[in-house]
Amino acid sequence: MNALLVTSTDAGIGKTAIALALAAEARDRDREVGYMKPTGTRLRSATGKTRDEDPMLARELLDLDAEMHELEPVVYSPTFVREVMRGREDPGEVRSRVVDSFETLAAETDLMVVEGSDGLATGSVIDLTDVDLAEAIDAGVLLVAGYDEVGDVDEVLAAAEQLGERLAGVVFNRVADAAIDELTEDVVPFLEGRGVPVFGLVPRDEELAGVPVADLAESLGAEVVSGDATLDARVERFTVGAMGSDSALGQFRRTRNAVMIAGGDRADVQAAALEAPGVEALLLTGGFRPPESVLGRARDEGVPVLLVQSDTRTTVDRVEGVLHSGRTRTERTVERARELLAESVDVDRLLSPAE
Template identity: 65%
Template sequence: MTDTTLVTSTGDGTGKTAITLALARLASDRGATVGYMKPKGTRLQSSVGKTLDRDPMLAREVLDLDAEVHEMEPVVYSPTFVEGAVRGTEDPGALRDRVRESFDALAADADAMFVEGGGRWTTGGVVDLTDADVAELLDARVVLVTDYDEPGDLDEVLAAADALGDRLAGVVFNRVADAAFDGLEADAVPFLEGRGVPVLGVLPRVRELAGVTVGDLADELGAEVLTDAPTDGFVERFLVGAMSGEEALRHFRRARDAAVITGGDRADVQTAALDASGVRCLVLTGGQRPSGAVLGKAAEAGVPVLAVNADTATTIGRVESIVRGGRTRDERTVETMADLLADHANVDELVG
């Protein structure tokens, strides 16, 4: 019988993909034949779902699987799909059958299946396919991945634990900053375990997993890079330049490892950003090129300038998703996460 673990999360961008694949790699290293599935494809390049989720494609590469991507991702959970579901054009029963059939095919030759949830644990509710529903359908134990900054974050953990019930194997806190680490281990972990919620790991924040390179950001945005500056710097947060140049400079000077998003016509904001040492790149919106003076200043400062055709509001949403998602795009990322789990988590419990 195949042992099945579903990895879900309290929110987008918690490192769920890296943890799912790292657990599968650790199980494989212990001699198990592993399989991977993401029933609801949510990490799409196309809003209508024409481009498949990248996570199953990464799983094929990292885990050396030959399964077809459409089997690994039976439901393309695009905005168009959700709109159709709300209008009643999707049959929840048929979708459940599709997920189950794909799972059975993938699990036929596997000792252990690792199933990645979509988005957050509530994603899929419009078709009765939340991660709690999927766990019940596939008879899976569940690992809940979450961030932690302050005690109030435990509200989400307890809500998810209540919904998952006895299927919850435990919680893994990921990307915990040094400032929050001691309080989490001294207070939050005992609190949760006192409420019957096991904590299976507390993983420290590691820079190479916390952000994306400027090059990655440019690729994900489909941006034109207007300078020859190196694009290997890390971006861990973003700032929006919507104020005057003088106000912007005060704002930007407090930033570290930031991308500044502003209109291509805002030379005052662009100049202020280039005067701030913590700005790693400019993302200029609206399809407008900056002045030669700005490009010259950027070249002198070694700051890459990216240009996109989308408006500022759309670009903010895309950058937020990319930066929060972090680096889950290559084998090195998975290996780093596997090492973190081995050092800071109960791997025996996590891999079943």
């Protein structure tokens, strides 16, 4: 049996889709594949229990019989962290629970894909970071990294140093077209010269980018007040309407694939946002319903209008969290990730330890 731990330099880079895509690919190569996410961090409450959604998707996608408490032995919620700090959770017991679950799940497999946390610091309070976990379960590590500027190389090198000999290599994910040449010509040769293997560069893909407006509305508990406007558009960023309408319009026109956040009583800013082609949705705060003139224009433009009760600052924080972590991971998104990996990553070399 081989174990591959998939971790990342930060949250929201696409680690889950890559982990599940690799697991599905290995399964279709006639391997007995298992999966677990030891510390659940992408939490959602349902039927009275707080669980990470990723193991739920993995169980369905990979046809796993394991129970949720085995796939996700630790619910790494703020409440859990507080209990650790108050001495009510024993790190040694938690580590044993994780290792026991891993061994149970791995017993009938020849490849275990283990999804790590949102970064190499997560789990420090229980002495079970992804570095610790890799040692505990004797796993090789795939590091998923983003790349926006040359300074990001520092993060990759720092992570590689922490992981040491456990590091199998790096995959750069969601790479913009403008960055591919620099990565190919400068960054990858530099990293490999420093002993850090790079398996490939996955380009940014529109189908996987951002969060559907429908998911954003669900995450925020927002009311949709714009009639039949579609919620299928995806938003990747937000812009805040906190100035006069003339200045705001210039700001809105410089953005794309954005949700505009403003007070529900700022009809002038709302109207300006509806003139900007890069604004995909309006998110209005404070519980103020916009005037019919704004709603009518939004219907004409096909721009959804969402309404929340919270104030603008709170709403911005919540939206930032949703956009950073992402919400939609489905069988289709995993299949698309698998297609992208096949086109741009040396999957044979990456999965070769399991052969």
